[in-house]
Structures are given as C-alpha cells and as structure tokens.
Amino acid sequence: MQIKGRVYKFGDDIDTDQxxxxxxxxxxxxxxLAAHCMEDADPSFAGRVEPGAVIxxxxxxxxxxxxxxxxxxxxxxxxxxxxxxTFARIFYRNAVNIGLPILESPEAAEALKEGDQVxxxxxxxxxxxxxxxxxxxxxxxxxxxxxxxxxxxxxxxxRERMKDRA
Amino acid sequence: xxxxxxxxxxxxxxxxxxxxxxxxxNCRLDLTLANDVTAxxxxxxxxxxxxxxxxxxxxVVLVPDHFTPNxxxxxxxxxxxxxxFARSYSITNYFEVGKMGIEHCLLPEQGLVLxxxxxxxxxxxxxTYGALGAFATGVGSTDLAAGMATGExxxxxxxxxxxxxxxxxxxxxxxxDLILYTIGDIGVDGALYRAMEFTGEAIQDLSIEGRxxxxxxxxxxxxxxxxxxxxxxxxxxxxxRAKRPYRFYYSDPDAAYAEVKEYDVSRIEPQVAFPxxxxxxxxxxxxQGIELDQVVIGSCTNGRIEDLRIAAQIIKGRKVNPRLRVIxxxxxxxxxxxxxxxxxxxxxxxxxxxxxxxxxxxxxxxHMGILAKGxxxxxxxxRNFVGxxxxxxxxxxxxxxxxxxxxxITGMITHPEEVMGGAD
Numbered sequence: 001m002q003i004k005g006r007v008y009k010f011g012d013d014i015d016t017d018q019x020x021x022x023x024x025x026x027x028x029x030x031x032x033l034a035a036h037c038m039e040d041a042d043p044s045f046a047g048r049v050e051p052g053a054v055i056x057x058x059x060x061x062x063x064x065x066x067x068x069x070x071x072x073x074x075x076x077x078x079x080x081x082x083x084x085x086t087f088a089r090i091f092y093r094n095a096v097n098i099g100l101p102i103l104e105s106p107e108a109a110e111a112l113k114e115g116d117q118v119x120x121x122x123x124x125x126x127x128x129x130x131x132x133x134x135x136x137x138x139x140x141x142x143x144x145x146x147x148x149x150x151x152x153x154x155x156x157x158x159r160e161r162m163k164d165r166a
Numbered sequence: 167x168x169x170x171x172x173x174x175x176x177x178x179x180x181x182x183x184x185x186x187x188x189x190x191x192n193c194r195l196d197l198t199l200a201n202d203v204t205a206x207x208x209x210x211x212x213x214x215x216x217x218x219x220x221x222x223x224x225x226v227v228l229v230p231d232h233f234t235p236n237x238x239x240x241x242x243x244x245x246x247x248x249x250x251f252a253r254s255y256s257i258t259n260y261f262e263v264g265k266m267g268i269e270h271c272l273l274p275e276q277g278l279v280l281x282x283x284x285x286x287x288x289x290x291x292x293x294t295y296g297a298l299g300a301f302a303t304g305v306g307s308t309d310l311a312a313g314m315a316t317g318e319x320x321x322x323x324x325x326x327x328x329x330x331x332x333x334x335x336x337x338x339x340x341x342x343d344l345i346l347y348t349i350g351d352i353g354v355d356g357a358l359y360r361a362m363e364f365t366g367e368a369i370q371d372l373s374i375e376g377r378x379x380x381x382x383x384x385x386x387x388x389x390x391x392x393x394x395x396x397x398x399x400x401x402x403x404x405x406x407r408a409k410r411p412y413r414f415y416y417s418d419p420d421a422a423y424a425e426v427k428e429y430d431v432s433r434i435e436p437q438v439a440f441p442x443x444x445x446x447x448x449x450x451x452x453x454q455g456i457e458l459d460q461v462v463i464g465s466c467t468n469g470r471i472e473d474l475r476i477a478a479q480i481i482k483g484r485k486v487n488p489r490l491r492v493i494x495x496x497x498x499x500x501x502x503x504x505x506x507x508x509x510x511x512x513x514x515x516x517x518x519x520x521x522x523x524x525x526x527x528x529x530x531x532x533h534m535g536i537l538a539k540g541x542x543x544x545x546x547x548x549r550n551f552v553g554x555x556x557x558x559x560x561x562x563x564x565x566x567x568x569x570x571x572x573x574x575i576t577g578m579i580t581h582p583e584e585v586m587g588g589a590d
Contacts, residue, residue: 013354013443017551021558022530026233026240028207040553060355060388064551065530066290068207068306089359089390090290094306144190144320155214158312162215 003080003101003120004130005052007112012058014041016091019062019070030076033069037077051078054120056112058084062091071100081120083127083138085109096145097154103127103138111136168418170326171393172361175301175415179284187325187424195225197279198313199287201269201526202230206247207307208288212314220255221317227259227278228252229269232526237533267498267524270294270382270466274374275498277407281396281414286310286319291466291548293384297377298404299396299414304385324390325424326361326417331368333432338582340476341376342468342546342566344368344429345383346437350447351427358388360424363417368431369394374403375472379566382467383548386444438544438579439564442552450569456579457489458563460543462555463570464495464522465529468546473567474505480571480585482513487577492519493535499524519574531555537562544579546570 018041020033027033038045038055055074061084062070071094074082082095085106095102101122108127112118117130125138141149151157167184169177177185179193200208205228212220220226228248233241252260259278266272270291273279281299285292288310295302305319313319331344349356362384369377377394384392396414404412435449463469463477474496486492494514496502502524505511511521528535529547537543537556543563545555550562563579572582 015549015551017530017549017554021553022203022232022532023556025203026238026244028210040551040558043558060358063354063388064290064385064549066204066288066292066304066306068204068288068308071306072207086355086358088355088388090304090306093309097306097308142190142322154308154312155211158315159215162316 001122003052003054003122005054005080005118006050007054007056007114007116007118008045008049009114010041010055010057013060013063014057015064016062016067016070017064020067020073025067025069028069028072030072033073034076037073046077049077049079052080053078054118055079055082056109057082058109059086061087063088066090068094068098071095071098075100083108083112096148099153105136105138108136108138168421170361170363170417170421171299171395171415172301172326172363172391173323175282175284176321176323185323187323189323190320191323192318192320193284195286195313195317195319196283197225197227197285198310199227199229199269199273199289199292200310201232201289202234202245202248203232204288204307204310206244208311208314209247209251211308211311215315217315220314223256224258226257226314227273228257229261229266229272230263231266231268231524232530233532234266234525235263235523265499267501268466268469268526271469271497271501274298274378275500277404277409280404280408280410280412281400282412286313290385291382293389293392294378294382294466296381296384296391296393297374298400299394301391301393303391324359324361326363327357328363328365328423328426330426330428331364331366331431332428333368333430335368335371335431336435338436338568339434340566341372341379343434343437344431345380346439346444346447346564347434349383349387349444352387354386354443354445355388357384360389362387362389362392364392364394370397373472374399375470378470379467383444386548436566436569436581438569439550441550441561441563444548444550444564450579450581453563453579454581456563458544458573458578459490459541460535460537461490461492461570461574462528462535462543462545462547463567464497465526465547466497467548468567469495469497469501471501471504473546474501474510476567477571478510478513480568480582481517481519481574484517484575486518486574489577492574493522493528494519495522495525495527497524528555544570544573
C-alpha cells in the first residue's frame with residue numbers, strides 16, 4: 001500500500017488526552033471524534049489537516065489512556081499514517097487492531113519537517129521525503145502482526161481463527 | 167531455567183514450561199474488564215463476530231464508572247449500551263450505579279482479581295492488579311472484544327525491570343510518593359514495553375492499598391505491567407475475598423532483568439508531580455506555597471480506605487481553606503460505607519469538603535470538578551497531562567493523600583508536617 005501526504009509535526013510524549021480529550025468521549029462516532037483530533041496539542045489541526053496527512057511525532061506517541069478513540073480519531077480525520085521513534089504500547093496495539101498504519105523510525109521522525117511531502121511504502125517500511133529527497137527505513141512489524149494487518153484488523157483475524165477451530 | 171514472576175504467569179497461561187522476553191505467545195485469560203467509555207466500542211467490535219455468547223459470562227466484568235452517574239444524554243446512552251449487553255449476554259459481574267465503584271478499587275475488593283491471574287482490561291490502569299501478584303495489563307477495545315469472544319489474548323513477553331526499595335519510609339510518605347519518585351527517575355517511557363517488578367523492605371512494609379497505588383501507575387512509566395510478589399499481607403487480603411482458586415508465583419533468585427534500580431526510601435520526601443507529565447516529580451519542599459483552586463482526593467490510584475483515613479487524620483477538626491474547593495471521592499460503595507462508619511465523611515463535610523459518589527469523574531476531566539481556564543488543582547489522581555481535568559490552560563499537580571489533605575487546609579501546596587507538626 002502506497003501513501004502520499006503532507007507532514008504534520010508534533011513533539012515528544014503526545015498523550016491520548018491531547019489526541020482526543022476525554023470531554024469528547026461521550027461518543028465513539030468517528031466523525032465527531034475526528035472534529036476534535038489533536039485538539040489539546042494543536043487546536044487548529046482538525047480544521048487544516050489535508051487528506052492523506054502523515055503525522056510525524058517524537059518519542060512515546062500515544063502514551064496514557066487505553067482509549068481506542070485516539071487512533072479512531074486520527075484515522076477518521078484523514079491521516080494516512082503516523083511515524084514516530086517509539087509508540088506507547090497500548091496505542092501501538094490499538095492502531096494495528098483498527099488498521100491505522102504506524103511506523104517506528106527514529107531517523108524519519110528526526111529528519112522530516114512540517115510541510116514536507118512524503119511517500120510511504122507500508123509493505124517495505126520505506127519512507128521517502130519527496131521535498132528533500134531523503135529515504136528512511138522503519139522497523140518492520142513481526143510476521144504475526146503483519147498477519148493481523150493483512151487480514152484487515154484483529155476482528156477479521158479472530159473470525160478466521162474461530163472458523164478454523166469450529 | 168530461571169524466570170521472573172511475570173514470565174512464570176505468562177508461561178502458565180500459554181501452556182508452556184517457559185517463556186523468554188520478546189517471544190510472542192497466546193495466553194488464556196482469567197478475567198476481562200471494560201467500563202462505560204471503552205465497553206461500547208468493544209461491544210460494537212464484538213457484535214461483528216456474530217456470537218450469541220461471551221467466552222465465560224462469569225469472567226467478563228463491566229463497570230460503568232467513568233461518566234456515571236450519567237453526566238449527560240450521550241453518556242447515558244453509553245451506559246445503556248453496556249447495561250443492555252450485560253443483560254443480553256447474562257454477564258454476572260455487571261455493577262450498576264449503587265453497586266459499582268471505580269473499577270480498579272472495586273475488582274480487588276470484590277475478590278474478582280487474584281494472585282497468579284492473567285487479566286486484560288480496556289482501561290490503561292488495569293495494571294493495578296499486579297499488586298496482588300497477578301499479570302494485568304491495559305488494552306484497547308478491539309483487543310478486549312477479541313478477549314471476550316475467545317478468552318485469549320496475544321502478548322509479546324516483556325523484559326523485566328527490577329526496582330528495589332531499601333530502608334524505612336519517612337512519616338507521610340506512602341506508595342504514591344515512591345511511584346512518583348520512581349517515574350521522576352526513569353521518565354514516562356522509562357519502562358516502555360517492560361514489566362516493572364517492585365521489591366524490597368519498603369514494599370513489604372506497604373499495605374495492599376499502597377501496593378495497588380504503585381502498580382496502578384506503572385503505565386505512567388510506559389510499562390506493560392507492574393507486579394509485586396505475594397506475601398502474608400496478600401494472603402490475608404485475598405483469602406477472605408476469593409471465590410475461586412489462586413496461585414502464588416515468585417521470581418527465581420537468578421532470574422534475568424533488563425535493568426535493576428535501587429532506592430534508599432529514607433531519603434525520599436513526599437512527592438509532587440508538576441504539570442504536564444507524571445515524570446516532573448519533585449520533593450514537596452520544592453513545591454511549597456503554590457496556590458491552588460481545587461484539591462481532589464480519590465481515583466483508582468488513591469481512593470481506598472487507607473487514603474481516606476490519612477486524609478481525615480489531617481482534615482478532622484480543621485477547616486478547608488475558603489479560597490478552594492475540596493472534592494473527596496471514595497472509590498467504591500464499600501469504601502464509602504466504611505468511611506461513613508468510621509466518621510471520616512463527617513470530618514470531611516464538617517471541614518467544608520464535598521464527598522462524592524464513587525466515579526472516575528474529575529480525574530479524566532469527565533465531570534464532578536472540571537477546571538476553568540487558568541485554574542490549578544492538586545490531585546491524588548494519576549495524570550497531569552495538558553487539559554486532563556478540564557480547560558487546556560488549566561494545571562494539575564499530583565501527590566499522595568497526605569500532601570493533598572494538608573494543602574486543602576492551607577490553600578497552597580504544603581508538607582503535612584506544617585499542619586500536623588514535625589515527627590521530632
């Protein structure tokens with residue numbers, strides 16, 4: 001799968017309360033959550049984000065709460081991919097489970113700048129900076145997780161497994 | 167081959183003789199948990215599987231605690247969704263308002279989480295139960311849906327980090343101070359993907375409540391789980407509550423750790439974490455005099471009876487400073503009743519504090535104590551992120567119940583000694 005989009009930069013330790021504040025969590029409707037995506041980190045983000053956007057953040061992205069509302073809000077806002085040096089573990093699992101592409105790449109997170117155009121080849125884990133010409137490799141997913149991604153998320157994966165057992 | 171307590175519990179639930187860090191395994195679950203915010207998303211995903219049953223209706227726990235008693239119409243609809251699912255699927259451990267409490271106070275109290283268990287919860291503070299010698303970790307709603315359907319969950323076996331706490335704690339220092347100090351030392355990703363194993367003389371000295379507080383905040387260092395080996399205190403706590411068998415596991419003396427940290431607790435003062443990360447912890451002496459608008463005593467971190475007793479010891483017979491609001495939230499109905507019988511609630515109300523029904527409420531900026539722009543709270547909760555308790559330009563400082571209670575009296579961040587007099 002090929003992704004192309006504009007880079008939106010964020011700092012270290014962006015927590016799930018900044019991604020989607022709990023005051024909006026009396027719903028889990030993706031469109032309503034998307035309207036407040038990243039609000040407490042950058043109130044202007046939801047209004048200006050372009051389709052296909054690539055969030056490039058610092059270490060420990062998605063720390064804090066287990067709320068799946070966070071990757072749901074990011075995906076529904078039209079973000080195609082999140083790149084960071086490291087992700088908090090629950091956010092990492094949630095993103096894979098709901099089919100939001102995420103890539104761990106300290107080099108790309110460091111080098112990419114706000115407004116850069118990037119192209120991402122998810123299967124190869126290759127990140128290309130179309131603005132400056134740089135190329136970066138992401139840490140590949142373990143084969144087991146690749147399986148979940150290829151099945152289109154955890155629920156499809158579980159459905160197939162339960163069929164096999166029946 | 168030697169293993170840590172975390173590895174032993176994982177191996178036992180994966181049907182293996184041993185597991186090693188980095189290994190991907192599938193584990194049998196003893197319990198799954200969700201609340202009024204995370205369960206509706208899990209129920210939506212679960213429904214896609216088209217099943218007419220959960221893996222075990224006695225081992226799926228549903229606790230509407232975040233926005234309950236319902237704060238608005240949308241929250242009422244979330245709670246309704248959980249209630250209807252519980253009825254349709256004959257969930258035995260659904261806790262309605264009136265019986266419910268803050269989930270991580272409620273489950274240990276009700277004997278639903280036990281030593282040696284493998285537990286997932288769609289709430290990041292599920293790691294609390296490690297205090298009883300269980301493996302417990304937070305997951306998202308989709309993982310929880312898969313767990314409710316299959317009774318299983320996949321894990322990567324974490325590396326373990328060992329924390330050894332030597333010596334005797336000073337007066338007014340408790341589990342909250344030790345964990346804030348530790349997160350201050352290693353940072354909010356200092357234990358990322360790892361198990362935090364808490365050991366040493368000071369951990370043995372802590373009550374079960376204090377241990378639950380420490381494991382509760384393992385997630386604030388990025389950990390997969392926090393864990394404490396069971397002992398006589400654990401046995402005394404669980405034997406009167408358990409309704410099913412349980413097992414004690416211990417780390418082998420020569421088990422391998424990715425890192426070992428040692429602290430002399432006699433040097434640790436009561437701690438305060440400054441905005442906007444729990445790693446910004448400092449001794450209370452460096453926070454003295456910071457003026458406050460609100461004090462919150464409660465939450466899955468510090469809403470247990472011991473916390474309320476410590477707060478009452480300081481607040482009883484005194485008055486809350488008139489410039490601030492003090493909100494006290496017992497963690498469960500049983501804690502509420504116990505505090506009522508002991509006269510703690512009377513002491514709080516007479517002092518000018520309010521006592522709330524059990525709820526997560528203000529901790530996550532839900533309801534029951536939201537901050538306005540520019541306001542500042544001191545709270546016994548677990549997160550001080552931007553906007554956590556209300557307006558994005560409000561501030562949350564974190565501490566234990568003693569510092570919170572002393573500060574409630576003075577209206578500014580205060581060492582409990584200042585109100586109660588020194589130990590010497």
